[in-house]
Amino acid sequence: MTLSLKLIGYPIEHSMSPWIHNEFLKRSNLEGSYELFEINPDENFENNIEKLKSTSLTGFNVTVPYKQRIMNFLDKVDDTANLMGAVNTVSIKDGEWVGYNTDGQGYLRSLYAAYPFLKGVTDKRVLILGAGGAARGIFHALVQKGYNNIKIANRTLSHAEFIVGTNKDAIVISLEEAINELNQFDLIIQTSAVGMNEPRSIIALDNINEETVVSDIVYQPLETHFLQLAKQRTPYIHYGHTMLLYQAQAAFEIWTGTHVNVSDMDMQIEQILKGR
Numbered sequence: 001m002t003l004s005l006k007l008i009g010y011p012i013e014h015s016m017s018p019w020i021h022n023e024f025l026k027r028s029n030l031e032g033s034y035e036l037f038e039i040n041p042d043e044n045f046e047n048n049i050e051k052l053k054s055t056s057l058t059g060f061n062v063t064v065p066y067k068q069r070i071m072n073f074l075d076k077v078d079d080t081a082n083l084m085g086a087v088n089t090v091s092i093k094d095g096e097w098v099g100y101n102t103d104g105q106g107y108l109r110s111l112y113a114a115y116p117f118l119k120g121v122t123d124k125r126v127l128i129l130g131a132g133g134a135a136r137g138i139f140h141a142l143v144q145k146g147y148n149n150i151k152i153a154n155r156t157l158s159h160a161e162f163i164v165g166t167n168k169d170a171i172v173i174s175l176e177e178a179i180n181e182l183n184q185f186d187l188i189i190q191t192s193a194v195g196m197n198e199p200r201s202i203i204a205l206d207n208i209n210e211e212t213v214v215s216d217i218v219y220q221p222l223e224t225h226f227l228q229l230a231k232q233r234t235p236y237i238h239y240g241h242t243m244l245l246y247q248a249q250a251a252f253e254i255w256t257g258t259h260v261n262v263s264d265m266d267m268q269i270e271q272i273l274k275g276r
Helices: 017-027 045-053 069-073 079-084 103-114 133-145 157-164 175-184 225-231 240-256 265-274
Strands: 003-009 032-038 059-062 089-093 096-100 126-129 150-153 170-173 187-190 213-216
Touching (some): 003 017, 003 045, 017 032, 017 240, 059 240, 079 096, 079 103, 089 240, 103 133, 126 133, 133 150, 133 157, 150 157, 170 175, 213 225, 240 265
Parallel strands (some): 003 059, 126 150, 150 170
Antiparallel strands (some): 059 089
16 A cells, blocks of 8 residues: 655645655655645635545645644544644545644653653643644643643733633733743743744743753744753753654554654754754
């Protein structure tokens, strides 16, 4: 069987996903390909999805701006993806399109790979910065693992309140409050687009503890200004490209049932990103 995998989104021409998944195919001794299927927002989205439905696809990934929109075209949606309100992975079997979300799972896998001492220790005090789709996925993954001391800080509080919903163990705070409370957190996760291809940080980090783990899911640049500031205070830095790798690993497992060892691939991705 030859696997046919794709990524839909816009813009995606510089995506690392084809390299990652074609490497997975090679390591698994599976035949197939992973290709880009870019859909410009000016194009008819439904027509492009119909084109996909006429091909022999095994599955595909979904990235911005279509993680919510694709849900209207699926036959089923996994409980986790429904909870997050977004799909980033679609599996196709016997013509049935089933949606999943591996963002949160991928984030936790990458975090535990970098810092194994965090695994299973759910009493850590966590701060999530930002309240977009990635924040939603990471928040729900943390809750499902048993973390019960989470604060979400965002410029627009209503967006953070939407993520928290009825969860009584999570608290929404302003960015100003987050700055004042930084020394209270064991894990700080930056999930917004602030810092992507620009030397900016969503907040100052003068007040963090030297044992705090600081994470940024942005991976272009590889070391964001946010992480540069964090490195002045703590040695525990977690890079965004590793989340990309591990959420792809989880998606590949959904499509193929195969677990790929990715232990050395983060360094390869790092070298590719540095060369751009």
